[in-house]
Amino acid sequence: MTSKIHTFVICAYKESQYLEECIKSVVAQKEYSEVILATSTPNEYIDNLCDKYNIICYKNQGESGITQDWMFAVSCAKTPLVTIAHQDDVYFENYARTVVEAYSKYRKPLIIFTDYWEIRNGEYVKRNKLLNIKRFMLIPLRGKCFSGSKWVRRRILSLGSAICCPSVAYAVNNLPQPLFLNHFRTNEDWEAWERYSKCDGDFIYCKEPLMAHRIHEESETTATIQETGRSEEDYEMFKKFWPNWIAKILVSKYKESEKSNSLYN
Template identity: 55%
Template structure:
């Protein structure tokens, strides 16, 4: 019974996403059934209707709004050991939850668990492109379980960018603080969180199976942020956590070129 209640998908929903039902359906079709909740700070009839249709509890964040505030709110509303903050535009392949429990039940000191992912463009699943290959290369050391607990290895990986797919991450609540994401970032809130957690004692568990489909489209927050230049500013802030200024500037320019893959 425990395996059925140890994990929660906490869906962060905003306004009226055309992809929300597809996200929910992918979660409902998991080979291991888990808890599902939905949170929003943009309360509306559309989301209430979705909540009623799929019988998913809907929690309204009536406090401070923002991406990080909503993610923290969702994290705190989940009452299970393992929590995945699901993004409304993305999908989870059927064995995602099964592997979460399979890996984490064996690793009592895990901090986060995450998987490889594919991109969804024009409703087509793209399992390999230049950006995905680069991220897989960056994560190569974590294919080996001997490095899961190495703070040195994961900080070296993060010092060159964030190859960790945010919606693929499951957080282990008992080993983490109550606030995961800090205010102030619009684009690199996930990278900032992994950098902070990377300093802690415990494991970053990487499953190289492709278990998440991350949607790239013009309406996504990532695409909007790249267009208005916020991402580049935040990239520099993050690189400065690892490198002196002149190296951080070089890496920021190189990273900006890779972000072109997120443009439609």
């Protein structure tokens, strides 16, 4: 039995030791959803897991990269609501049911996203400084009152990206195309939210934690910050909302949040 509304597309890369845990979490949902997998690095490890859990594996033969892989993944889904499931993360059993119910309650959903926990060293972290800040920033979107307000969501985004990317379900038919731009290495999601924020429709925030995002040294965000930091990308994003001099101040403050992507903080 599959949902005609929602699809989990697992984005798999190389041979992640956490991939099977992610697969188990999406196939065990209380609300049945289509589950497929997309990869630009096909290998026997991924094929064996797809066979084990009876999941169709779509192999990207075109251009690869973070946004290219995400766009390919979404193109493989046939439902109007799609979650790009990151291979290292875990989705709690009520995630699909919650996003599908939310999708049905709004006239024009754009994205539906949830609160989340972190996984550090195999342990679930329910609260820390960064999580608390993000939850505070998203308070205005907890109800229907401001979900359709472009001004409110742009004010939230003007202070940083509080939306957890792997928690997002995309109402693909209501969003601008392409969904993602091949521009940034770490802020590709923030850039997408900024573009979507200009559209008519709703940003729907489910305040219940419905997934867990894994922080580990092999993640793309952690690796990029360790290599180069991301101040230039942050500065470019802040300039979309603020004059240059304010953007520079915000970058200096925002840089402190990078420490939260270190496994040992």
